[in-house]
Amino acid sequence: MPENFNFAENEKKILKFWKEQKIFEKSMEQRKKSKPFVFFEGPPTANGLPHVGHFMSRSYKDVFGRYKTMRGYYVLRRAGWDTHGLPVEIEVEKGLGLKNKKEIEEYGIAKFNKKAKESVWKYKSEWERTSERMGIWLDFDNYYATYKNSYIESVWWFLKEAWNKKLLYKGHKVLPYCTRCGTSLSSHEVAQGYKDVTEPAVYIKFKLEKKQKIKGWNIPKNTCFLAWTTTPWTLPGNVALAVGEKFKYLVVRIGDEFLILAEGRESVLKGERELVKSFAGKDLVGLRYESLFKIKSLSTKKSHRIYPADFVTTENGTGIVHTAVMYGEDDYELGKKVGLPMHHTVDLQGKFTKEVKGLAGQYVKDADKDIIETLKKGGLLYGQEPYTHSYPHCWRCKLPLIYYAKDSWFIRMSSLRKELIKRNETVNWRPEHIKEGRFGEFLHEVKDWALSRERYWGTPLPVWQCLKCKNYIAVGSIEDLEKYRPRKKNVYYILRHGHSEKNANGGKEDIISTLLESDKYHLTHKGVEQVKKAIEELKKKKVKLDAIYCSPFIRAKETAEIVGNHFGIKAKTDKRLSERLHGPMCEGKPERLCEMLVPATPESKHAGGESIMEVKARMSRFLREIDEKHEGKTILVISHGDPLWALTAFTENISEDKIISTRQRLMPGTGELKKINLKNYPYNVEGDLDVHRPFIDGVALKCPKCGGKSVRTPEVCDCWLDSGCMPFAQWHYPFENKNWIDKPSGSDKQYPADFIVEAIDQTRGWFYTLLAVATILGRPAPYKNVGVTGFAMASEGKKLSKSEGAGEGFTKIIEEYSADGLRWYLFTVNDLGDNKTITAQDVQKKFRNFLLILFNTLRFFSLYPIKDKALLINEPEPQGLLDKWLLARLKKTVAEATKLLDSYYPTPATRLIGQFVVEDLSKWWLRLSRQRFQRPESELSHVYVSSYLRYILLEIAKLLSPFIPYFTEHIYRELNHGLKVSVPSIHLLDWPKLAPFEEAEKLALEEMEDVRHYAACGLAQRQIKQIKVRQPLASAKIKREKRFDAELQDILRAELNVKVIEYDPAQAGEAEIDDNITAELRQEGYARELVRNIQEMRKDAKYPLDYKVGAYWETENKELALAIENLRDLIKNDSLLSEINRGNAGAGHFDVEKKFNLAPGVEIWLGLKA
Template sequence: MESGGTLLDELRRWEEYVLNYWKDKGIYEKAKERAKGSLFRFLDGPPYPTGPIHIGTSWNKIMKDVILRFRRMMGYKVIDNPGYDMHGLPIEVQVEKKLGFRRKSDIMNFGVDKFIEECKKLAYANSEIQTRQFMRLGVWMNWSRTYYTAENSYVEGVWWAIKRMHELGRLYRGWKVLGWCARCQTVLAQHEYEYKIKTSPSLYFKVRLKDEEDTYIIVWTTTPWTIIGNMAIALNPVEDYVKVRVGHEVWILSKYQYEQGLLKELEVGEYRVLETIKGSQLDGVRYVHPLLEEVPVHKKLEEEYQRCHTVIMSEEYVRVEEGTGCLHVAPSFGPEDYDLGRRYSLPMLQFVDEEGKFMEEGGYFKGMITDEASREVLRILDEKGLLIKAGTIQHEYPHCWRCKTPLIFRLTRQWFFKVSDLRSLLVEEAKKTEWVPSWAKNMFLEWLNNIEDWCISRQRFWGTPLPIWVCEKCGDYLVVGSIEELEKLSGTSITDVHRPSIDMVTIRCRRCGGTMRRVPDVIDVWVDSGSATWAVLPKVMGIKDFSKWDTLDFIIEGKDQIRGWFSALFVLAVTLFRKIPFKIVYMHGFITDEKGRAMHKSLGNVIYPEEVVEKYCAEALRLYQVSSTSPGEDQRFGFELLKPAITSLLVAINTYNFLKQLSLYVKPKAENLRPEDRWLLSRVNTLTEELTSHLLSYELPEYARKLYEFIVEDVSHFYIQLIRDRVKDVEESGKVLHTLTYVLEKVNRLMAPLNPMLAEKLYLDVIRPLTGDATESIHLKEWPKVDKELVDKDLESLIEKAREVIKVVKRIRQEQGIKIRWPCIAVYVDHEELKPLADLLTRACNVKKVYFTSPPAAPSVKVSETAFCKVGLDVSETLELRAERLVRDLSRHIRATRKKMKLRPIDLIKVVVACSEEHEKLLRIAMDELKRRAGASEVIIVRELKMEEKSGEVEFEGRRIAYRVIKG
């Protein structure tokens, strides 16, 4: 391990060295070849290559890498091909930003072919950038066989699935009210809604009953523009409603809202209840549409549709706890409204076009976007005296998952997978899967239990083309399942399956001989990634038959994938094959900053993995991201939060450095080991068993935390501190060398999945030379096994008790202002079971004697307790103790000076000490101890040293003592 710069700078250089070592020696390929066990089927949830990776992406990939490395060391043949989700709005929106486009027409004017080419270039360029970034983090995957969802072989897998759906009778085209992004001008499915807080209008207005003079139903809405498409008002038939006299008018609202003080909230003056009725008593009552004059089509609709502009009933959708208990129903603008519209045969009109503008049917509002129309509706209602109160409300509202525009809901004709009738099957099959954390499974079951038919068509450009050709003449359609099939049907050679070239491919209609053209839509990107189970087979396994897929052993993604990738994989596999696509799912959370806020450029709190690598190192990022957060929970991230992980890494490096230095001067000795030696040999095997169990159970944070707790607390802070004096004896240091070599070799392998670059460097620099192992890489070694003959649970338990006593003694020292390195007279331990560890306790507590009796009631004995015994520390002072304490302080500083002078432990020195007469007496008492501890052949005591002669100073009992170190 080279010197120069800080240890952290050195670690960063080691990472680069190791990455090059792996590449030059082909270590990854050799690790793959070494695996002779059964297959471990893993599928990489493909990220969108929209730009450089972010902290959330690194967290995801690092945890995948830990599991895959562990499985390789266990001997499994790991399927570890990475993937990239190349299509869809994520890429399109980035290209639109780059080109300065604001609407869909800009793309049409630019040229679809050129736009597609830009999308393709961006996606592939960014995937290369992300690959380099993942590799810099030490992530091992089969990068030479990455799968891309835009490749022809993958697209065929998606087409194959769609054709199978068609053959099963589960592909259909129909009308439905769905979320629509007016900016992207495409429909979105439920799993693509991103809910964010939105400020919306809060509008209370009244609707006059047609046949009852001055009688009004009170209605509330947050979307005034939808009143343009109002076709009915729904009440709950079993709930109570009140007729209230307000001035010369009668208002109708739910009794519940009346009793909750709604009229006071609406700032109504005097009022009184006339009568209470059931909602069912108003069934069929007609009302006057509040915008009848502005939207003339309503007059015609009222004549043609019996229940148009009437009160209808719904127990399912009308909740008296919301609004006024009277629901405004616009079947073209809401999923629930649409359902009610179908039940009551209400008119369904497409009032709004793809840009979110009102069309001819909107009458006065024609050409207005929805927000503009809302403002006009408010103005008109106010002028007509129908507006009661207008304000705003903050509520969760669905936005476009990519461009973040608030969605509108509109009636649209799309292609669907029929899956809602399979809810019970999906839930039962999902019960066969395992989830980490376990509570995530309930979230998934809940999602599946409410799943709707899947809208798979999108009105965009860069995506897998929907493989449906429709006859221009007779309307017949066919679904194509492969490129080969399309070539046979069209007589055309297909090289690129994307738009616009695929749009030029025509087929002769089998029914009427007319021309069949492809529908212009592309496919929902979640159908792309959801088909990955089989679509990757040609690239990953060289298998062309998509039906030959097998259930995955393990997948891992974020909690947003409950309704995203997890759902897509599951719904497609179970619908098509009645077979679960995965056995075990690990679900992690989202990334936030230190304060728990989402990371946004506007907040200035975004941190990229590259910044962490440049400022600290990749291994610090790996350790923190794996160890800091429980499954399913959000991870707080910031540079300050990384510091404990950095400290742990540096402790690990220093621990291996200690072993390396020790090995230069002694030979290992395995006989007559001390209790702490045998304890550490037992502990590392117990740890091996625990960490293996954690990794097999996908308990990643527990694995990482326990590993470094062992390195830092057990090995460094306890064992190495305990044996500091022992290593000055040749025979004892041989025992320590034997113990640490065994332990740290095992730890080296346990560390390999988590910190693979550091583990490799420690192996190459320390473990391999020390053990004579010829293996090229730590990653070509097996996962360690448990040496059961070395496990001593009784000893582990006993030393754990001893450590509790030691902690209490340290606490008493701290309270009394006595340094840990200062010896004390005695410790009293009221627990005879610890007698076999008397020597260990003497050294660890830094006392002259340990008594296994109750602490005496003396002023100098300070008492505290553990969970199992009383502990007393005698804090009285003697001349000898003062002398020894001075020697401890002085020798500590001298050793630090020796280190700066780069002296070896065997190099003797001369020391000149400048001190008072009183302190000279103390040094004379403990002169031999000072020489031993300082590695000095001679110590000369003077009263004064010139400033230029001083090597250093130490403060003792309020006075400064100077010293000079002379080599030789």
């Protein structure tokens, strides 16, 4: 293995190997009949580039997918794409330069949605490429997408179930509303978009009307209620003031003015004041005050009065609450209760209406200054102050929301609160505090789900309303559209023209004849007989034709004439029924030759010709048009082979990717009669079944109550509903794959999920909607274990966000420190639920402290190969206490890591494995075993120790393979280089076996732990006394009574570099060293330092490891010279020298040379020569 190994480049080679050898597919196939481990992929939206935040959650998914596969489970890892909703629409609006809903509708909903559909795949290949590069295994070939008809049909089924349970309803409520996007949002969406903002809070004087009393006390002139609000824009909509009935209210005189506010809130007053009166809140109820903005439609007998309310507090403000019923939830409920006027002063664009003089047409969030100025001029502004608070913003366009009363469709989640909480109790959350904390608290306060969106690109709400009796119909399938069809159904037969002069006959091939202007082919006798046979077939079925439509080509018209004469009907020609146009170059040529010139794909065609999809589009337009003209009729359509194939494919809703495969089945022979069925389905301009707007909007239904015409309510669904239905909709449940969901066990079971993982914001998103959908359906919780990650953070502590262009340095980190390096950083830097600051420097540190150490351990194995690899032993027995200890540590690591991963604790598991690699294997066992590789006692001992390290590395690679899949694959290949192996990849192996732990192994661990403890204490003493480790000492004394086994004692003696280990259980310190350095010991220290320097020089000179060289030295220090002479053999052996002589031959004579201080004041010159 090269020293300058490039991890990132090696990963690309391994990725290529995985693809070519289909390793992922093989890993799935070999577990196909095993017990399933169910995994749900939370669908991302591919209309933006992925960043490291996506990498973070996907990496955790990959870990457990790989781990459970190695543990023997079948883990289906189906990729999915979230394709609907505001995130997509906003990007399309930007691309088209559209500013609002009005401009979208002027552009055209069909065109807009087509762009939206295209946009969701804009970065699909980049998502797939990046995921693959990250080492993440997902099945991208068999993905699900939320815009597919089958997916939407399952969502409709769910909504019908909610409707049947009386959980889906239409209501009028105050909702968080985005004026820019023109739609309301759900509470879980709002929870994702709070921002701290500073806005003006104002104190307003509401002047009491004259000639009123409070408990017999005549209210003086210039008496005002003092109220406080942080939303000045709602003041034009004020219709009432609210007080707390049990609170005490004060009448305070300031100058010639009387102000009323709650006791305890006097601190908001300015200047000298005099307490005049005090009253209970209930005494104020019913008092009248003057309207601030004099809006006629808000003035009724019940408006502009004081009302009691339990939402009033005295914690801030004045204890008197300004109430605008159309712009606050509590306000709205109060208004409903007491009958306050419900009238908007703000339109759906967030602009004031014409009634609001001086503010009409102004955006509410821009109007604070003008409103404050108006109040000031009217003498009604008491004061203002900047107020910082957390305010909801649109989770996608980032603009502030307003609370706005409007119609919307809801799911009654508040009635299921107990059921939601009950299901949450069955779930294992990581981190644990999420269960009762962030998620649990959200469930305790759950509100009805505001489901509908007044938008375009989304799952259409499957509810129709009768124009006559106003009855609602909820549709639960696409077939329901046919069930409730509003008009009598037409019956359609198709007939291909009879055999003609262009068709193959008597050895002649079929001729292309698709240009009407050169049409010349008549029916043959055979063709006439075929048509007559078709007539007999119609008669046998007792068919009475009402209309015949045919192609304008001679062979089709002659066919129509024969049929028409029999039934007494004159056929109508229609150019759209013409033969498929093959282009001028094919005209008059054999059909077989022309077909060979273009590939058989849905969109392929000759120059000037038509693709089969284009034929399908025109044929579908024809059929839909005549279906509108007729009702309850039987109609015959006469055309040609390809057009009738395309028409049948249209009526059978064959998708583009499958149409070519249906040619043989759907292509009619000459004179062949078939019946087709046109259903009451929505179709787009291409003739494809498309349940999106605007096509679904054109589908009318028959009211089952009165028989009237029903039209669809125009809303689409919250896109979070799509992802919440994913466990069912990805399998088109219940229309297909029922056993996968309903079956309690079996290899094809796919509900509930055993594990899912996403970022913490999904506690208000996907985690919630999954649980909501399952609860509505009466199913158990949709997941058993949930991992919640923190956010990926930039170095300045700010959350990385796709919508803000995050993650530009993501690929640089991978290229510099590898995907494995980044993965290892994410798994080990902190716990799963913690935020992770991701910088190149931090990743580099983890890369060096683990991956490079693992690499060097593997490289050490390859540096000292045995002569015949066939002699390697697969599972060698440990030789000596050190080997036994390492095996015991491995067994313990496997057991503990398995337990942690089974409990979904990836960080402690990776740290545990990492500690074993770095501290136990590399820094302890390998360091203490180095001589066994470099200078083995025999070839057999070399084979053994190599086999042992190979075995340990292989087990480590298995342990690490879920976390760092690339480098573990590399380890597996290196360890098996030159050997015949039956398993091509480490990712096709099982997880290490959980072996029983024996008593002797426990003792070995305890004893070695003590050795390492005393070694650390002794080395700490050396550091305190500033004695280098290479300097031998006479003895070390440890605080222990029982003597170590001879082998362990030798290890401790070598670690502390002492001649003797002594024992004294009564001594004060854990370890004490004899710091008296004799001349003999000092000379040995010189020799060891000299060996270290020679080894460094060998490395600089790039000598092969087993290459013996000559060394030359010179020094003026007599003690050093004596040491070299006395310890010549030790230096030669440990430095792999052929000779060591005194003398300097002059500059340039040596491969490498240097002069340095071996110790303070002890200088030496060294030179090496091969």
